[in-house]
Amino acid sequence: MAVAAAILHADLDAFYASVEQLLDPALRGRPIAVGGGVVLAASYEAKAFGVRSGMAGRRARALCPDLHFVPGRFAEYRRLGDAAIGLLGDFTPLVERISIDEAFADVGGSVHLFGAPEEMAKAVRRRVRAELGLPISLGVAATKHLAKIASQVAKPDGLVVVPAGTERAFLHDLPVELMWGVGPVARARLADMGVATIGQLAATPGWSLERILGRAVGGKLAALAANRDPRQVVTRHRARSVGAQSALGRRPATDEVIRPTLLHLADRVAARLRAKSRAGRTVTVRVRFADLSAVTRSVTLGQAVSATASLAEIARDLVRAALADHPDERLISLLAISVSHLERNPMPQLELPLRLADDKRRPGSATGAARLTADRAIDAIRDRFGRGAIGYGSVVLGGRRAVPDVFRELAEKTL
């Protein structure tokens, strides 16, 4: 007998802010924000004033004069996020972690052990509250997409179950932007067609959606609105790219700005690759100008890179090419490096003999091997003495960063 699909979607509420309020009772019931120059997370009390994550701190203070900023305790976020998502694992091994504070769980095979999915969802909420002290919302439905919408509807600190057969009624009056894949652009295009609710979306022919939104998005939405969602819960994702970026304010597009920034970014990206014995064949850079318009340039190499200096050089050439195509842009506001086409890096380079015909653009060349050897020595020292102990430290980037590195790490995917 087939097991009825039963998917839980669990989502911790205003996660960072809730942790701060948990750890410091004086903050409970008050509008708080994690961050400073930029809001990384806001409590529900702050959200009521319109404070949102990503918002400039200055603007957030203007909206909410009593807003209280806290610097953030990132190690605690990791510990509590892991603990909360870990509780799902007590009910099923089929847990798909989406981010530090969010996961799907397929509990269809566990009902004989723990009872109905709704009972499991209640137990998860009870235990997260009792054992960790945190609010969490859960959605329960037959598909991932529906479970996710249900948890959004359940927020804050609630539970919404969508019983089989009631899907259409549940979705009918909900706004289209609750659907996965409907952002500001799709929402506006749908609004132009007179489609604002999921019920209206479901009544729109698939070909019409595909014409307006593109084949993939349109087709997907049509399927989802009809409650067809083939996606399975996947316990392990392999990262397909690794990147890093730095916002720069408005800086002149000169070598003095570009070189050290790219070296710092290349160091972050390449060190992560090496730590997992991986390397990538495609290097992409992104240059954002003062007006926030942006361009990308990429190159696919014959051999994968993971040496910091090689990556930095390739990125520099790409940035120069991008700037050459936009000679009128004199100020840049962001630089980014990303590496994709990732491969297992068996590190054969270390065994290669030094060659005279040295092409440093080829990571497998003698220079590439020497660089990798030097990088490994740096990696080893950092492992022992910390990241700041050695390396491309002269890079500094002015010392004051908009976002601390520990926060960046929370967003990194496992390679």
Next chain:
DNA sequence: TCTGGGGTCCTAGGACCC
């Protein structure tokens, strides 16, 4: 709202091969 950082996926055109 003048926007922080890490990601995924899709589209469309062009190069190149069979």
Next chain:
DNA sequence: TCTGGGGTCCTAGGACCC
């Protein structure tokens, strides 16, 4: 010589998500 069709890879841009 010209024409047709299918497949794969690369590049640039963009929408979207947490």
